[in-house]
Amino acid sequence: MASIQQSFEIQTRGRGTIEITAQVxxxxxxSGIGAGIAHIFVQHTSCSLMITENADPSVRxxxxxxxxxxAPDGDPDYRHDTEGDxxxxxxxxxxxxxxxxxxxxxxxxxxxxxWQGIYLWEHRTVPHTRSIVVxxxx
Amino acid sequence: MASIQQSFEIQTRGRGTIEITAQVxxxxxxSGIGAGIAHIFVQHTSCSLMITENADPSVRxxxxxxxxxxAPDGDPDYRHDTEGDxxxxxxxxxxxxxxxxxxxxxxxxxxxxxWQGIYLWEHRTVPHTRSIVVxxxx
Amino acid sequence: MASIQQSFEIQTRGRGTIEITAQVxxxxxxSGIGAGIAHIFVQHTSCSLMITENADPSVRxxxxxxxxxxAPDGDPDYRHDTEGDxxxxxxxxxxxxxxxxxxxxxxxxxxxxxWQGIYLWEHRTVPHTRSIVVxxxx
Numbered sequence: 001m002a003s004i005q006q007s008f009e010i011q012t013r014g015r016g017t018i019e020i021t022a023q024v025x026x027x028x029x030x031s032g033i034g035a036g037i038a039h040i041f042v043q044h045t046s047c048s049l050m051i052t053e054n055a056d057p058s059v060r061x062x063x064x065x066x067x068x069x070x071a072p073d074g075d076p077d078y079r080h081d082t083e084g085d086x087x088x089x090x091x092x093x094x095x096x097x098x099x100x101x102x103x104x105x106x107x108x109x110x111x112x113x114x115w116q117g118i119y120l121w122e123h124r125t126v127p128h129t130r131s132i133v134v135x136x137x138x
Numbered sequence: 139m140a141s142i143q144q145s146f147e148i149q150t151r152g153r154g155t156i157e158i159t160a161q162v163x164x165x166x167x168x169s170g171i172g173a174g175i176a177h178i179f180v181q182h183t184s185c186s187l188m189i190t191e192n193a194d195p196s197v198r199x200x201x202x203x204x205x206x207x208x209a210p211d212g213d214p215d216y217r218h219d220t221e222g223d224x225x226x227x228x229x230x231x232x233x234x235x236x237x238x239x240x241x242x243x244x245x246x247x248x249x250x251x252x253w254q255g256i257y258l259w260e261h262r263t264v265p266h267t268r269s270i271v272v273x274x275x276x
Numbered sequence: 277m278a279s280i281q282q283s284f285e286i287q288t289r290g291r292g293t294i295e296i297t298a299q300v301x302x303x304x305x306x307s308g309i310g311a312g313i314a315h316i317f318v319q320h321t322s323c324s325l326m327i328t329e330n331a332d333p334s335v336r337x338x339x340x341x342x343x344x345x346x347a348p349d350g351d352p353d354y355r356h357d358t359e360g361d362x363x364x365x366x367x368x369x370x371x372x373x374x375x376x377x378x379x380x381x382x383x384x385x386x387x388x389x390x391w392q393g394i395y396l397w398e399h400r401t402v403p404h405t406r407s408i409v410v411x412x413x414x
Binding site for chain 3: 003004005037039041043044045070071077078079080082088091092094095096098099100102131133135137
C-alpha cells in the first residue's frame with residue numbers, strides 16, 4: 001500500500017473543455033501503484049472535472065448547449081453577480097457536474113473505458129489558471 | 139491496509155435502472171477489508187451509477203421523467219446524433235449524474251443508509267453490456 | 277498507510293445548506309494521515325453533500341433558486357409523493373448533486389481551495405437529523 005500526490009496547473013482559454021487524461025495517466029504510471037484509485041480534484045468552484053466521450057468533439061459542444069439551460073448566464077433571479085453574468089452560472093455548473101472524478105487503477109494503469117476522457121470544464125468566459133491535485137492510493 | 143479490485147458485467151434491458159448493491163456488498167465482504175472506501179466505476183459514457191431510494195420504485199420512474207427535461211432525446215440543438223435520438227441525451231445524463239459512486243466500508247461492510255441502493259442507470263434505449271469496476275481500499 | 281473513519285450527525289433546519297468543512301478538517305488532523313483522500317458520505321437520499329463557494333452566501337441562495345427548476349416541488353408528473361410535495365424533489369436534487377464528496381489530504385490537511393467550502397445541502401422542507409461518515413485513507 002502506498003499513496004502519491006501531485007499538483008499541476010492548467011491554463012484555460014475561457015469557457016470550454018481541456019482533456020487531462022494523459023497528464024493523469026503519467027502520474028499513475030510514475031506512482032508505481034499497481035491497483036487502487038486515482039482521485040482528481042480541482043481547487044475551484046467555477047469549473048468542473050468530468051468524464052465524457054473522447055471521440056466526437058460535438059459531444060462537449062452539446063454539453064455546453066445544455067449547460068446554458070441548466071444554469072443560464074445573467075439570469076434575472078440570481079443575486080450573486082459580483083464577477084459578471086457568467087459568475088453564478090459557473091458556480092451552478094460546477095455543483096451540477098462536480099469538482100472531482102476518480103478512476104480505478106489496475107495493473108499500474110488508469111482503468112477508464114476506451115471512449116472515456118477526463119476533462120477540465122472551464123465555466124468562466126475569461127481564461128483562468130486552474131490547480132488540479134491528483135492523489136493515487138492503493 | 140490493502141486494496142482489492144474486481145470487475146463484472148451487467149446486461150441492461152435499455153433505459154432504466156438495475157440495482158447492484160448486493161454485488162458490491164459481496165465483493166466488500168470477500169475483500170476482508172475492515173474499514174475504508176468502496177469505489178464503483180462504470181467504464182462507459184452513456185450510463186451512470188447513482189445512489190437513490192431503494193424502497194418505492196416510483197422514485198426511479200420519476201427520475202426518468204426529470205431526465206427527459208434535463209437532457210431530452212432528439213433535441214434540435216444537438217450536433218451529436220450518430221447513434222440516434224438518445225445518443226447525446228445519454229452522454230448528458232451520464233455527466234449530470236456521474237459514472238462513479240463511492241461508499242464507506244466499516245466493520246467489513248458497506249455503510250450505506252437503510253434506504254440507499256446503488257443503481258446502474260442505463261440511458262440508452264437499446265440494451266447494452268456494461269462493465270463495472272469495484273475497488274476497495276482501506 | 278492507514279485508514280480512519282468517524283461518523284457524526286448534523287441537525288438541519290429544513291431546506292438549506294450547513295457548512296461542515298471545520299468538522300471534516302478536525303477529523304483529518306486527528307487522523308495523523310499525511311497524504312491521501314478524505315471521503316465524506318451522507319447516508320440519506322433526500323439531502324446532498326457539495327463543494328461550493330464559501331464567501332458570498334447568495335451563491336447558495338441562487339443554487340436553491342436553480343434547484344427549484346431542476347426538480348420542482350409538487351410537480352404534477354411525479355408519482356412518488358408519499359411524504360409531501362418536497363419528497364421527490366429532494367430525491368432528484370440528491371441524485372443531481374451527489375451524496376459524497378472527496379478532497380485530497382496533503383501535509384496532514386484538507387487540500388481544498390481557498391474559496392471552497394464543504395456543505396450539507398438539506399432538500400427536505402422539514403428539519404432532519406443527518407448522518408455523515410468521514411473516511412480518510414492514505
